[in-house]
Amino acid sequence: MASSTPFPLKWGIMATGWIAEMFVQDLLTNPAVRDVHDIRHQLFAVASSTNASRAADFVKKVKGPEGVKTYGSYRELVADPDVDIVYVATPHSHHFQNAMLALQAGKNVLCEKALTVNASQARKLVQVAKEKNLFFMEAVWTRYFPLSIKVRELIQSGTIGPVYRVIADLSFNKDLPNGKVDYDDSHRLVNLDLAGGALLDLGIYSLTWLFQTMYHLQPEAEKEAPKVVAAVNKYFTGADEMTSMILQFPKHKSMGIGLTALRVGTDVDGLNTGGPAIRIQGSGGEIQVMGPAYRPLQYKVIRKSEPGKVEVVDCPIPHDKERDWGHGMFWEADECARCIRDGKKESATLPWSESIVIMETMEEVLKQAAPDSSAAPITSQASANPDLYEATHVHKVYSQIAPHFSLTRHKPWPLVASFLSSQPPGALGFDVGCGNGKYLSVNRDVYLIGSDRSAELVGLARDGRDLDPDVRAVGEGKREVVTADGLALPFPEGRADFVVCIAVLHHFSTKERRVAGVGELLRLVRRRRGKEGEEERGKVMVFVWALEQGGSRRGWDEGAEQDQLVPWVMKGPQVKKKKKEKKVRGGGEEEGEVETEEKKLEEKTFNRYYHLYRKGELEQDVEAAGGLVLESGYDRDNWWVIAANVAS
Known part of the structure; x- marks a missing residue:
């Protein structure tokens, strides 16, 4: 019971x-x-x-x-x-x-x-x-709308005969006279760094209708993934602004046409005067679904056997009057x-296997949108011009976020602080990629010079004003910090007793540049004879972000892409914004628009390039650069090594 x-x-x-x-x-x-x-x-x-x-x-x-x-x-x-x-x-x-x-x-x-x-x-x-x-x-x-369920039932019952063609469109007219579309360049719809583009954001609904009316209804033993032909127009940001897809199911003699765009609208006048967003065509009739494709409220059935007759079915959204x-x-x-x-x-209405086939379809569409590099994976974009890629996705970003970034970087990590504290009095070292300089005053008995590619962070590091009071520089004067490229450091070879490079190498966008970066660090350290005559090598400590972060808030782990664009969200002052909201009557019918005002913090997102190191990869890079790994481990979602230069 x-x-x-x-x-x-x-x-x-x-x-x-x-x-x-x-x-x-x-x-x-x-x-x-x-x-x-x-x-x-x-x-x-x-x-x-x-x-x-x-x-x-x-x-x-x-x-x-x-x-x-x-x-x-x-x-x-x-x-x-x-x-x-x-x-x-x-x-x-x-x-x-x-x-x-x-x-x-x-x-x-x-x-x-x-x-x-x-x-x-x-x-x-x-x-x-x-x-x-x-x-x-x-x-x-x-897919879970009663309207969608009813449409699938009509198809399965043979109301319009075998379905041979489905046409589905979700497009918004955001065209502007200046050739752009009415979205800020950082908006997720046109921002390639946020996987932007009409396909992934709007076209998924066109594909939803193609899949739920054709692929989903194929008998399980006869499932046939579509053959895909696509045409794509690119926005100047590299994201797709208009995409057309033909999905062919040869064994079932059927095709689907999926459309999405940012310069023309499915609904021309807001009243569906232009006709249905979805047309499901069978040998015995047609089902028309009125848009928008993501939230349809009406469908029509036209039967070949009943010329001139159109059955109209309204499916309003239930309305909770209390809320x-x-x-x-x-x-x-x-x-x-x-x-x-x-x-x-898993849900039988959208099983895992079908979600995967849909992703494979979208992946094929974007693949056909190549060969220009704007739609290519991060690795392809970076390898095409790594200097330019890093200038855009690393150096420029840190220049823009430097003050905000510095305020979040206070206390030294324990392992790094321990390494620095272990250096003997009078030792010479370099902190490559020192950021706001939080490590420069950990051990005041050594001479530690900092460098960073960001002139803005170098300025902050010199006076240490954003640091924790326990590690802030004591006394008069500025700290020794220079602006420098990590691949061409302005320091002499073989003079350093130690070098630290914390959370820097993962910003180099190719394997060759990461190995070269390790080589620069190793170049700086020297060998020396201790009191007992034993050989002592200068040591390099390196920390990089790990791919294996399954327990962190980021959630990356084995199987994830190693090259990522990681957002940095920076809040600005509170601003007032006016927006128009649609009033809704009972039954989900739209009544009109009212203007409301809301206050909120202005936010801007900056995306930084990171290469996430898999287990053992950092050690391999050290060895490829001519180094000897002395110690290594995992700490705070990072892989780390302490290494020496065997060639020095």
């Missing part, structure tokens, strides 16, 4: 942006409004990647209940033992690392679409979900609750 008590699901929300806001407001609506009585959702915890107060502001904004936990890091969220499922609402450029963080922590996951930025990442997430016996689903909310809300994302949340309640690890 079925339980009369609704199954409760405790949600942890990862990120506090607008998509998370929409989702959580749907979670908080009364399930009875949509005739759901077997499950219920609880907003249990919310995490911001920056601070807990931002998470608290989010809970207040969505009118969450009392007692919701708030965290200032994703790592804290996934460590909460009472969270049943984590909703990953970060930009899709960060889905892999964030979803992996939650899965590795043993949490069920609902991850926003596009699931990842490539198929290999999707496969790795599925593999981990399988290994850990966890529920994992891509948040393609449109004055109802967007349509609650249906995918309901699916998660029922799957977890019933012990299922």
Whole structure:
């Protein structure tokens, strides 16, 4: 006998942006409004990647209940033992690392679409979900609309005969007279560093309709991944601004045409006068779905056997009058609750295998958009012109964020401080890539000279004003710091007793440059004779970010891409912004627009290039540069070595 008590699901929300806001407001609506009585959702915890107060502001904004936990890091969220499922609402450029963080922590996951930025990442997430016996689903909310379910049922029942062609479009007209589109160059839709472009953000909905009406309905024994032909127009940032795809299923004699663009709109006048966003064409008729493709509210059925007759079916979004809300994302949340309640690890409506095939399709589309390097992987872009790539994605970024960056870098890491403290009085050393100079005063009995590629950080390092009082320079005068390139250091060869290079080498964008960077460090150190006549070599200590960070808030681990663009979010002063919001009547019908004003901190995101070192890779680079590894290990999500120059 079925339980009369609704199954409760405790949600942890990862990120506090607008998509998370929409989702959580749907979670908080009364399930009875949509005739759901077997499950219920609880907003249990919310995490911001920056601070807990931002998470608290989010809970207040969505009118969450009392007692919701708030965290200032994703790592804290996934460590909460009472969270049943984590909703990953970060930009899709960060889905892999964030979803992996939650899965590795043993949490069920609902991850926003596009699931990842490539198929290999999707496969790795599925593999981990399988290994850990966890529920994992891509948040393609449109699939769970009653409208989508009804359309699939009509196709399966043969209402329009065998389906041979589907045309689906989701495009926004953001064209401007100056040749640009109406998005800031840093906006995720056009920012290649955030995996931007029309395809991954909008085109996923066009593909959703092609897949759920063709591939998904193929008999399991006859599943046929599509052959793909694509054409892409690029925006000046390198992101795709218009993409057209033909998906061919030869064995099923069918094709799908998927369209997405930023310069023309699917809905010309906001009233769907231009016709349907989706046309599903069979030998016996056609089903037309009125846009937008992500949130359709009406479909039409035209039968060949009934000329001139059009069956129109409206499917409004249930509206919770008490909360004055109802967007349509609650249906995918309901699916998660029922799957977890019933012990299922994937949804039959969007199984893991299908999410992977969709990612393979998008990957093929972007591959065909090459050969120009703007759509190529990070490694290809970097190898084409590493100097220019690092100037853009490392040097320029640190120049812009230097003061903010410095304020977050106070206390020396213990292992580095121990290494510096072990150097004998009077020893000469260099801190290559010294940043704000937090290590320059750790051992005041040695002579330590700093260098950094960023002139802005060099200026901060000279006076040490941002450092912890315990390590701040004492006495008169400035500290010795110079602006220098890590591949061409202005220091003499073989004079140093020790060198430290902390969190620097991972910013070099090719293998050759990383090895060369190690070689420069080794060049500086010398050999000397100790009191007993034994040979003593100068030592180099190096720290680099590790690929294996499964326990950190970043969530990278084996299987992830080693070359990453890592965001640095810098908040500016509070600004007032006016925005237009659509008023919604009961039933989900849009009534008009009202202008509201909100105050918020201005944020800007800068993306820094990092190469994540796998286990053993740093030691290999040291040896390739002619060095001898004396010690090595793992600390604080970093690999480290202490090495000597055997050729010195």
